[in-house]
Amino acid sequence: MVKKSEGETDIDNRLLSTSMKKKEIKHYTKSSMLVFFLKGSKRWFALSILAAFLLTSMEMLIPQIISFTVDHVLGSEEMDVSPFVASLIEKLGGVERLADSLWILALAIGIVGLFSALGKYINMYANAKASESMMLHMRKSIFSHLQKLPYSWHSKNQTGDIIQRSTSDVDTIRNFVSEQLTSVFRIVVLISFSLFCMFSMHTMLAIISACFIPIVLGYSTIFRAKIAHYFEECDENEGVLSTIAQENLTGVRVVRAFGREAYEKERFEKQNQHYTNAWIKFCRILNIFWMSGDLISAIQVMTIIVSGAILGANGQLTEGTFIAFVSYNSMLVWPVRQLGRVLSEMSKAGVSIDRIRAIMNAEPEANDATATPSLSGDIVFSHVSYAYEKVPVLEDVSFTVKGGSVLGILGSTGAGKSTLMYLLDRLLELEQGSITIGGVDIRDIDRVYLRKNIGIVLQEPYLFSRTIGENITITQDHTTPEDLARVTETACLDDTIEGMTEGYDTMVGERGVTLSGGQKQRTAIARMLLQNAPIMIFDDSLSAVDAVTDAKIRELLSRHFGSATVVLISHRITTLMQADHILVMDQGKIAEEGCHKDLLAQGGIYSQIFALQSADAQSRKED
Ligand SMILES: Nc1ncnc2c1ncn2[C@@H]1O[C@H](COP(=O)(O)OP(=O)(O)OP(=O)(O)O)[C@@H](O)[C@H]1O
Ligand SMILES: [Mg+2]
Incomplete structure (x- = not known):
């Protein structure tokens, strides 16, 4: 058997843990996202649904008691009830006894009402508990996922929009689940029960009533796509508005300093108007949807009342059955309308789930390495190239920082100095080349450990x-x-x-x-x-400090450094001249390198900058 070297084993471990990590990365679909968010609140939602069943059954009993009272207790219609109800009536002393003691029926309605109220209380309490714990879980999951996303993801996405997704969209989903989704069960029970009762009372009339269900569902489905489209427009506009507001609040100093209040106000107002217009369009479509729903419901009620009245006049329907039928029909109208509403709200929630999914499906930073070596060794950049969105900023950069030494980096703005340090700290992921510390590739080092051991002043x-x-x-x-x-x-x-x-x-x-x-x-x-930390990076960290304080801090710092490896990035040569080694960066490449003396002797960019800065300092002294 060939024994693997320590380095090979490390690399194998890295690949293994990377592939394991790949498997662990979740890709949520719309439904799996919803299931994930429901984690921990499912039991409360189930209790809320159970209570809704109790409430619905109790509500359904009342018309039955009224119908029985009108037809059989007050009237003299033939009794046609289930054996259970018949034995119950028998136990209560028969129909005659009930006619003499109507209070028994009133009490029955009271008891049913009490259970109905209890059902409503449990339903609302459990629903509130479930939806609030779902919100808690959603916010927690989104926030913790945002914490794990790489710096490159955050630099591409706008804070205002992320905040809008984590608040407004979360709210839309909560409303859908707590108000709509849980009511689906109640709606289905109500519809089935109403239809069952109606069919057992009068088949013809029940068919007329049931005909309206596919009509409501059909037009709701047609409207669904439109509602989703307009709601998405509203949501996106809200995201842009949040971004403008957030940027303005964050950048208030710049806005004031440049007297751009009027411009920014106009920009905000314009977006505010867009957002308002989007909502007006959305409300218009919702209004048309609701209006047509109301119209269909009204036609249905009217049809049943007219048909029922005709059948009653012809002696095909008793008065009690007619009253109960109309009650059940009105009970059917609400759930059918509600089912239409669920469909329309579902499209809104779908848009919000997609917007949150975009965050939750973004790939987190993989902590795929476990090595925790000493970081006091040499830092070696070898043929490092990097591009932001395909725009190259570093090209084939190679250099070494001796462990415990001080490296200075000078360079024009945009030369890639900060990018080099982000790569070292793994804030950005290396694309080409390698970086090693004490001979260990930084991609093999535990990311948290690496960052804890690299002190960086941004x-x-x-x-x-x-x-x-x-x-x-x-x-x-x-x-x-x-x-x-x-x-x-x-x-x-x-x-x-x-x-x-x-x-x-x-x-x-x-x-x-x-x-x-x-x-x-x-x-x-x-x-x-x-x-x-054993590695300290100062990225232009003294640029806002006056020259005297700069010199004092440098002096105090050099005593503090001890055995640490230090990288000083600066535009001021005085800050860097005492470094052991200096890199001069120009347009993503190393243009010159050496110590202060060598660089001056080279007579290149460094010596020109030095001459310029010295002349400038001299003229300021003379002033
Ligand atoms: N997140 C980013 N997305 C796209 N391009 C970026 C990003 N960050 C930096 N850049 C670009 O990369 C180049 C190098 O930037 P970098 O910040 O490394 O320069 P620098 O040498 O530190 O400049 P300075 O001295 O001004 O700090 C610049 O042209 C910059 O526009
Ligand atoms: Mg920089």
């Missing part, structure tokens, strides 16, 4: 609307006051925090709006330093 630091202390300690479960003091001092943030009225407990506002750009960057640096 180019645009994001702060949460929590206190400044919470923002710094967010990467750690437990932080000692000493650690907190150490990192804030290194990031030159201690004085700023001391100057704040509530120190570490000062709220920073949404996305850190109450802090200056430099303060935000320094908070992000302190947050990353607390991570104590």
Whole structure:
């Protein structure tokens, strides 16, 4: 037997776990999505349906008691009841006794009414419990799935639209399941029972009444497609409107700074109008649908009353049967109309399920590797190329960062510097080439472990609307006051925090709006330093800090780095010049590399930028 090397076994494990992962990835169909969302609430829905059965049966009994009273107790029609009912009447003392004590029949109606009320209470309670727990499960599943989706998915999708799908569409599905789907059982029972009673009373009249059912179902089916189409338009327009509102609230500073309020207002109003128009169109189609339904129902009731009256006048129908028949017919009208409604609501829910399915079926980031090697070794980029949506941004990039050394990256905007770091952190998935740390391919390293061990200060630091202390300690479960003091001092943030009225407990506002750009960057640096990671990346992290503070932080940082491997990305040569090795990136390629001295000697882009920045600094000094 050929013994596999450690590397081969690792790769085998990776492939195995990838294929297992592939099998685990769920692809929901419309119905399986609904079944998944119903997980945990099915029992309550079942109870609600059972209670609806009780309610319906009780409701059905009342016309029977009235018909019996009119025809056999008050009138003298021949009795034609089931043996069970006959023995019950016998036990109560016979029809004569009932005629003398009408209160017994009134009490029977009262008891039936009581059970009916009980059925209604259980039905509503169980339904509320089921639908709320379904909502809880839906929101939880969507949110946790969103957390697992790759950064590339989030960068392609709009936040406002995602929020609309997670709220409005969730609500549409809840309404459909709790109000429509559960009523289907009740509707079917009501229709069957009414028809059964009607057929047992008068076949001809029952056939006339039943003829209207296929007509209602037929036109509801025709309307279904139209309703789905118009509702989808409404839903999509709502998504766009949410995105505009959300972007405007997030970008309020830009809007104000550029005096674009009027433009943005107009943009919002235009979309608002589109959305309103879509709803008006949708309501118009619903109105036509309901109006034609009402018309058909009215014609049906009228037909039954007229036919019943004619049959009664000819002596083919007793008064009691006529009253009961009309009651059952009116009981049939509601469920048949409701069945039409279920069909129309089903199309709305179908649109919402599809919109949520688009999120739930998006492939999550696979944590398909398990290796947890030491990350203090050399970082090697080998022939790395990357393209965003087929637009190449990195082309055949190869370089090595010695473990424990400092690498500086300089380059024009859009050269691909941040993309390189996203690839290292596996925020983006490598397409061509390889990246290894200490000889281990990053695709073999457990993704969570890798990210925990790469401290990255993003180019645009994001702060949460929590206190400044919470923002710094967010990467750690437990932080000692000493650690907190150490990192804030290194990031030159201690004085700023001391100057704040509530120190570490000062709220920073949404996305850190109450802090200056430099303060935000320094908070992000302190947050990353607390991570104590063996690899630290600073992506243009001191761009908003003045030159003096920049120098001070660099000095303090260099003491903090210890044995960590550091990548400094900057447009300022002063920030990078002390690095052990410097890369100069240009249009997705490495244009030059070496240490500060070598690069100056090369007389290329680096030396030109250095000359420009030095002259600029000199002229500012002279001013
Ligand atoms: N999510 C994205 N989708 C599509 N294109 C993108 C995306 N992110 C970046 N790009 C493009 O990729 C290129 C490289 O971007 P990158 O952010 O890596 O540049 P950079 O060197 O960090 O620039 P800067 O110095 O301005 O930060 C740019 O042309 C940019 O437009
Ligand atoms: Mg960048």
